[in-house]
Amino acid sequence: MSSSAGGTTILDRDLLLKGLEDQPWFEKNIPLLEIPDKHIQEVYYYRWQTYKEHLVYTGAKYGYMASEFLNRVSYGAPYGGIVAAAGHHITEGRWIRDTRYGQDIAKYWLAGPGQFPKPMRDDVNKDTSDWAHEYSFWAATALWKQYLVTGDKDFIVGQLANLVKQYRGWDTHYSSSLGLYWQVPVWDATEYTAASYESGDPYHGGVGFRPTINSYQYGDAIAIAKIAALCGDSELEHEYRSRAESLRTALQKHLWDSESNFYKHRARDDNPSGSLLGTREIMGYLPWMFSMPCDDSQLAAFSQLTDPQGFLSNFGPTTAERRSKWFMYEAENCCRWDGPSWPFATSQTLTAVENVLHDYPAQNYIAPEDYYEMLHRYARTQYRNGEPYVAEAHHPDGDRWMYDGYNHSEDYNHSTFVDNVLAGLVGLRAQSGESIVVNPLTPSNWDYFAVENIAYHGHSITVLWDRTGSVYDRGEGLRVYLDGQLVGSRRTIGLIKVEVGPSLPTHVSSQINIASNGQRDPQLPIAFASYTCPADDPMRAINGMIFRRGIPQNSRWTSYNSPNPKDHLGVDLHKDKAIDNVRLSFYDDAGGVRIPNTYDLQYWVGDAWVPIPGQVRSPMPTSSNTETKIAFPSILTSRLRVEAPNAGSGVGWGLSEFEIWTSSE
Known part of the structure; x- marks a missing residue:
């Protein structure tokens, strides 16, 4: 793939990429990162190594797809795909310079094997008929976020019809009386939850109206509306903005618990009063992952992330609040979502916090310092025996991976981390127009950080923070470079918006x-x-x-x-x-x-x-x-x-x- 004009050559790429297999691939494809927090930095490069490891070339017809487990499992789609974390895969991979990988992953699910019919059985979801609907999937949102970085309008517009089809594939799960979608926790990729335990069927039970799928559908409706606007389809844009607004209203009416200040699960069956689950679960933050809530008073929910009886833990956050009677119930047995720390949910929650800190009014419930501590804990979680490592779920308090099957769970690809570092910590807020916003959430005591040669709209972006100017010899303060040229600066950490001009076309290999x-x-x-x-x-x-x-x-x-x-x-x-x-x-x-x-x-x-x-x-x-x-x-x-x-x-x-x-x- 050929791309932008020349970037900068400030960081020592050989030192930073040392130890990665196939170093030339990383030199060509990933942004270099240098920060004072060596745990975050080390895991950043480790997660790039594992992401590349999960890029499976399926063959000439369908190209690449991203796997979840390195070895295929019985409940996966053809070639081994599992749609549960596909939204994570597309979002994480949007920062790779060669856009073929991300485009192929999207097409695998929306126009390839993901659309193949699957059995309607309990082991692969008896309520859906194709592989792209085996699990919940925020498809349009992930592709929109990909577009915000790549700037490739032709590709995302070309996927619009597929995204509408994917969205409407959940019509079978829609309740017109409530205006909400229902889902079974296991098909949210969250089995053995408090909701499913209370149903009497811990694995396949707990069907209900959940913050998960309704947030995903809201985000996807907004994304489809924005894509429709790109191609001038005002009728489709209006339809999906209306769908999104209806979902927002219904979520607020039926899933918000005003007493506990939290979004919760509502059982679909045997629940004539419409009562909500008593337990706060980490999925209650998902509406903010898609900037869905508009009542700023609800931001009080974020106080639970720093509450020792809420979700706070040494290797967290937890997936259920500690107050719950179900907290860590039978948790030594795989695969419980009633307390263990799952990277899948941690990365979603971090994205929600990023949105609150970047896009919502100032509040007193969660601060940039809290965000950094969460990200740092997330990085520290991703170690085993002193080396970077990620498996399925970690003990919330003890330094051990709980769900870590030998020859099964190694290098598990079920979450983001790189995207949280770049979009959250460094504050690269990608835009649909001809600009980029940089607004770091880095600690105030950091004297330096740098991320170099980010592929963005066909250009290369570099962001430096050098308090004294002595680390990188490029001057004091925060500086943004476009294709090697300084285009924005300020003396203190804060927001910089720079114009990048039109997106440059990038060549995607057809070999x-x-x-x-x-x-x-x-x-x-x-x-x-x-x-x-x-x-x-x-x-x-x-x-x-x-x-x-x-x-x-x-x-x-x-x-x-x-x-x-x-x-x-x-x-x-x-x-x-x-x-x-x-x-x-x-x-x-x-x-x-x-x-x-x-x-x-x-x-x-x-x-x-x-x-x-x-x-x-x-x-x-x-x-x-x-x-x-x-x-x-x-x-x-x-x-x-x-x-x-x-x-x-x-x-x-x-x-x-x-x-x-x-x-x-």
Whole structure:
């Protein structure tokens, strides 16, 4: 992807990106961050590593999607997608410079496998019929937030009809008498809640009118209205603004508990009085994630985030208030939402607080200092054994992950963090027009921070804070750069709005990887090898997934313990294809599998393997999973292979992925 004019070169990118696998990818794609809080900074880069790890190339037809678990689970959509956290995935990925990933993820759910029919069974939601509605999903809001960063009007307008279809897919869950949507907690991705326990069916029970889906539908109605306005469809804009306003009114009337100052769950069945759940749950903050409430007195709800009997905890916030009789009930058993700290909810709550602090009138219930402490606790939560780590849910008080299944929960992709750092802490408030607002929520005692070369509307934005001017040698105060040029400054931390001009078009590659076969379809390419370690599999090297080393999940082929002096891994395409571009991701575990000191890329000429002529190679990688590119004049062949020597004494070599990129099938 090509993008903006040159940015700045202020930060030490090699130092900041040290330890990340495939460092060149991060150099090209992510904003660099330097802040005094080393927990937040370290987790920021870790979460980028894990986000990349979850980018699954599904194949030529559908491109990339973002996975939730590294290994596929039985209740997922084709290729392993789970829609529960898709809103998080799109929002987090909006800061990647190459917009293909985010666009592909959106299309996977709205115009691809997400639209495939699914069984209407208890294990995959008996009340919905396609994969994009298995769980609640704030689709239009996520795409609108993506657009605010990318500025790609054509793409989001092109998704408008799909977003309307996705919105109307929840009509089956709408109550015309209340003007609200109902949902089962488990299909909000929040099983074993106080509401479901009170229903008598802790896992599949608790159907009710909830702040979750109604906030999502409100946010999506507003987003659809804004997209309609972009393309001049005033009728559709008016329809969805009316839908949003009706939802706002109904939420306030039926789900606001004026006694406890909180939005709560209302049981749908066996509830003639319309009573609300007695327990405050963390989902009560979701309306502010979408800037839904307009009664500023309701901001008193945020006092519960700093209340020791509310949601406050060492590794929190909790998912149910401590006052509740259900707090941590049976919580040692997975997967309870009655107290444990879930990053899914923590990141949503942080987004709600960001909106309150940036967009609502000043109040005395939650302050920037509280926000920073929440974000810092969230970062500290994401460690295990002293190293950055995220799983499913953490104990609210003890330093341990509660729901952390071996070879299952590692590097769990179920939340945002990067987006909270950039949009919240640094205060990058993306706009739909030709401007950007910077309004940091950073601590007042910080002497410096920087975020460099943010991809924004096809430009590069850099934000620096240097109290004395001695850290970055660019002057004192807060400074904003556009494509390398200073465009805004002030002496103190505060709001700066700068004009960036029209969005610049960005090129989204249309190339496809014709080697990929994550579904193990026998009609698609097949991998083969001269020897394979019994723990590995040649087909894993063409499954579209590259996992970092240090985790038990295995997405690789290796020649570990091979008796041969050299081994090969190849791809059989079944028929001749024109090929001129191969990319290899060599795996290195610093032990029994090492990057080879040389390799030979060969093709089949009908009766023999011969080296591909005219190869232009990127340098041999020095770290695991760094993409190695090989370009050459086009050849016509049905098979390719890589051959490399083994180091001896059982030490072999390996590949996480063997890719063949072409312009078309």
